[in-house]
Amino acid sequence: MDSLESSILPTEMAESLPPLCYVDKSFYEFEKKAIFDHEWLCVGRESWLDEAGEYFTTTIVGEPILVTRGRDGVLRAMSSVCQHRGMLVAEGHGRKRSFVCPYHHWTYGLDGQLVAAPAMEKTCGFDKASASLPAFQVEVWEGFIFINFDLDAPPLAPRLGAVSEVVRNYRLAEAEGPRPGEPLHYPWNWKVMFENNNDGYHANKLHHGVLHDFVPSELAAFPTLPEDTAGYYRTNGTLHADASFNATQKAVLPLFPDLDMAGRSQMVFANLPPTLSLVLTSDMVIYMILRADGPESHYLDQGVLVAPGAMADPAFSYKMAMNMQAASDIIAQDLHVDELVQEGLRSRFAPRGRYSWQEGAQRVFNCWLVPRYRAQWQRQHAQQSP
Known part of the structure; x- marks a missing residue:
């Protein structure tokens, strides 16, 4: 060093x-x-997500990333890894009302919250609120979308x-x-x-x-x-x-x-x-x-x-x-x-x-x-x- x-x-x-x-x-x-793990990572352009429900996926250092625009107009970024068995909940890009894991049909909202987990009623101590898709920080600079895995990282724009x-x-x-x-x-x-x-x-x-x-x-x-x-x-x-x-x-x-x-x-x-x-x-x-x-x-x-x-x-x-x-x-x-x-x-x-x-x-x-x-x-x- x-x-x-x-x-x-x-x-x-x-x-x-x-x-x-x-x-x-x-x-x-x-x-x-x-x-x-700590820096702001560019993932795409804000114009790719003009309308509510639009999304795209990408990967950086092997981490699958899902970027969406919610019904409230807010851009969000999260892991695209289903919190059940690791299946990816989305591929490519498009427009959806929710993300349904194709493996066991766990369903996530555009905000990454788990809204349905079929046949889990007999699973002891299972809490849907704790099984949401992990969220990342999001910031837009000059029309480019950046995400940060570190939720405590300082904002990007003031240092640019x-x-x-x-x-x-x-x-x-x-x-x-x-x-x-x-x-x-x-x-x-x-x-x-x-x-x-x-x-x-x-x-x-x-x-x-x-x-x-x-x-x-x-x-x-x-x-x-x-x-x-x-x-x-x-x-x-x-x-x-x-x-x-x-x-x-x-x-x-x-x-x-x-x-x-x-x-x-x-x-x-x-x-x-x-x-x-x-x-x-x-x-x-x-x-x-x-x-x-x-x-x-x-x-x-x-x-x-x-x-x-x-x-x-x-x-x-x-x-x-x-x-x-x-x-x-x-x-x-x-x-x-x-x-x-x-x-x-x-x-x-x-x-x-x-x-x-x-x-x-x-x-x-x-x-x-x-x-x-x-x-x-x-x-x-x-x-x-x-």
């Missing part, structure tokens, strides 16, 4: 995390307790002041976009994905060419953020206003209407670890919801957001295809690198590398991770003390 301190030194002095943090099974189990300010003019809560398709599954650690998503150093090396050269690495900036920040970001200046990832290098979709000229002359890469990563351009936002499921793998829900009304354009699908063709080419390069980085991290020769100034976001990510690792280490030792 002491060796992690060198990863949070100033960027010009810092070194990367030990390779075992990305490959070791026991460290992953430790990390689940240090990070995923800097990130909220830099994305404010995108008005993400009002942005529109199609629901993501089936999740992707990748054979590398979730942190590898986060590091790549906010790495200014590789942009004009790996992505050299007409689809990315207008976002030069030397125009990356890494702001100083509060120590208790729940997220971080970098900005990257562009060589012309309204730059976008397509063959024209210019926005083809409607601009986010509140962007000023400064906002239209840069891109923003924002991360809310351990689950949400954003790439914000003047006409499109790509969001990635990362869902760790092992020490060397994770699921990814990838979606896009556009300005209100943009989807009503009869040519929307054609214009979006222009953006996504270029984005897909760039993403394919990233995915190839991520997989090879994971392979390299398994090697006995894997280094703790030094950082370029253009990797300032990696050091900020370390500054988010290390205090949480340290806190869990201290909790474990306190529990072991006589």
Whole structure:
């Protein structure tokens, strides 16, 4: 644990995390307790639950999660594990009046309360009130739904002041976009994905060419953020206003209407670890919801957001295809690198590398991770003390 301190030194002095943090099974189990048991986890968009009775399911670190909108309009999140024999009470997404476990027909309301348990009248001491679906904290930030397994965790939004300010003019809560398709599954650690998503150093090396050269690495900036920040970001200046990832290098979709000229002359890469990563351009936002499921793998829900009304354009699908063709080419390069980085991290020769100034976001990510690792280490030792 002491060796992690060198990863949070100033960027010009810092070194990367030990390779075992990305490959070791026991460290992953430790990390689940240090990070995923206590931090706010993005699970989807509020727009997915517009009407009462709508729900969706997801999993993070192997925990099945059910998110619903009740008849009272309140968003709720809970375990989707039936409290009888462990069957899941819901799959996928849709709209229901209640959740009926298909195994033995225990029935739960939209609020997770057990309302019916057939043939349990002879069971001694059985109390329906104590068999509700375990509930989680819920918070919405910029239209994204977050849950927290820790019912005592402090609110998310007060610790996102800097990130909220830099994305404010995108008005993400009002942005529109199609629901993501089936999740992707990748054979590398979730942190590898986060590091790549906010790495200014590789942009004009790996992505050299007409689809990315207008976002030069030397125009990356890494702001100083509060120590208790729940997220971080970098900005990257562009060589012309309204730059976008397509063959024209210019926005083809409607601009986010509140962007000023400064906002239209840069891109923003924002991360809310351990689950949400954003790439914000003047006409499109790509969001990635990362869902760790092992020490060397994770699921990814990838979606896009556009300005209100943009989807009503009869040519929307054609214009979006222009953006996504270029984005897909760039993403394919990233995915190839991520997989090879994971392979390299398994090697006995894997280094703790030094950082370029253009990797300032990696050091900020370390500054988010290390205090949480340290806190869990201290909790474990306190529990072991006589």
